Amino acid sequence: MSRKFPVLSIPASAGIGLRSAHVGQIVSELPAAGWLEVHAENYMGHSQHAETLARLRNHYPISIHGVGLSLGSMNGIDDAHLRRLAIVCERFEPDLVSEHLAWSSSNGKYLNDLLPLRYDENALAIVSANVSKVQDKLRRRILIENLSAYVAFADSTMDEAEFLAALARNTGCGILLDVNNVYVSAENLGFDAWEFIGKLPVDAIGEIHLAGHAVNKTGGDVVLIDDHGSRVPACVWALYARTISRIGRRPTLIEWDSALPALDVLLGEAMWADMLMASTAFQRRPPAFAAAGSQPEISRAPLDLSTGAPLMPALAACQAANGGKFVHSMAKGRIGHVHA
């Protein structure tokens, strides 16, 4: 696969998912979101929403996020759906296109959920071929998102992060790192979230997703459900802050799909992501900058949040990323997050 794909032009700032309940307000107010992301499948017809998106395209960078291509299908992807995705991309000329490391279709039937793969060399070859086919059709690089998983498979010979890294090597695709998904899967499957992120090739990470999740307790089992139905929780902010401390700023999306809040709430979450990125960028300024001459030496001290308890989870995440140590624990049926 050729790596001659256009360079991403979406800004390394926070964007929001465009949901129909907010469209009217966004069109009339044009709020200061860095960019907008839409689900490709909602724009494959000629609805008024598609006409509106075409207009918003003049005001915002747009990211097209596919949810139905079933890239992980072992019997290939649906050519008709790929053509529809290509038409959406031609129409809206998005700055970024992404899909999932998952499958949704089996025997021509669509389950409307993102299902996990058995990660092995067989699957890697097939998914690599699927991703290459998509990139060739769209004539652009796409980003592939890690999954929220509730089960894994004992016969997998590699983990999801290793699979994604190999996929990026094989196809030249980028990675959409969903930090909430990493956290959810890590808790559900019992692996270390930070170790997972550490296995991903930094240069391939082209976007980050943030969202809330639900905690479902059934019997003795606690399952985190990736429902995109609440604010980004402190544990995810902390993992995000630590991630961008390591890899630098990335376009970051606030996803919110169920129990939609007022637009201001969504924009507020995006604001926190921007603040975290700005704060972390300051902390990350390279030593060579100071060594070059007149610039003062950069403080490595944590942000001063001396007003007492952290006001917001994102601020706590700042503190954790810049000076604290992030620990999460899951004991006695209660999920807790401790900044030590």
Next chain:
Amino acid sequence: MFTPEIHQREFANAILAHPHYGAAGDLRLSARPGANATARLGVYRNNTYASLTAALLATFPVTAKLVDERFLRYAAAAFIDSGLPDEPRLSRFGSRFPKFLAGLGSLKSMPFVAETARLEWRIAESLEEPALISQPVTVLSWLDEPDGAAIALQPSLRLFASRWPVLKIWSAHQDGVESDFVAERLLRPERAAIWRTGGAIRVVALDAGDSRFLRMLSLGRPLGRAVACAHAIDPMFDLAGALARIFGCGLVTGVSRKAN
């Protein structure tokens, strides 16, 4: 060990049949130590059913009001059991739902429920079609042989007919509408034209003549043929009035000299 294709097929089967799938052990599921991985198939099953049910509720809101949302959720689950979507566009999911409702024994005494669902599906189809720029009635003036002309209509136009007063039912259940309509008092056929203007949907009652006229035009028949068909069903069909109405509503998107 299952081949990759069979592994996915069986995983899908296990989700859909959960908790009655008998061979989950062959999938070799794993999870956090101490967790019951097989029980977690229920999360995937719930995701599938909940999201598809939400899609049906969004497409059939008036139908849900007629039978109560709880009943519609029950019917939706049975409908999903009968067949998953063929493709990922959820706006296309539900075309067979009206027929499915018509076949439910518990709705036999309320045939207008499935008919209302049929109207709502037509509306859903219309909403996904483009709204083209309409033409003024003056485009007719340059036609030298109007009988042979073709009149192109908005692609979002859907024509609907029912033996039940579905339009009145549908209108009575729109937000902000106060109505004392009782379905049993108005057992008479209704015909309607449905099309999209901007973000709004227009649902307009038609008489028999207008309905036949529009149907013929939408099939690409020549104007003269459409008029003859309308007259056949309604001797009082008024061509000038019908043309004024369809141009006035913005339904005409083009006129060509000869129909195909």
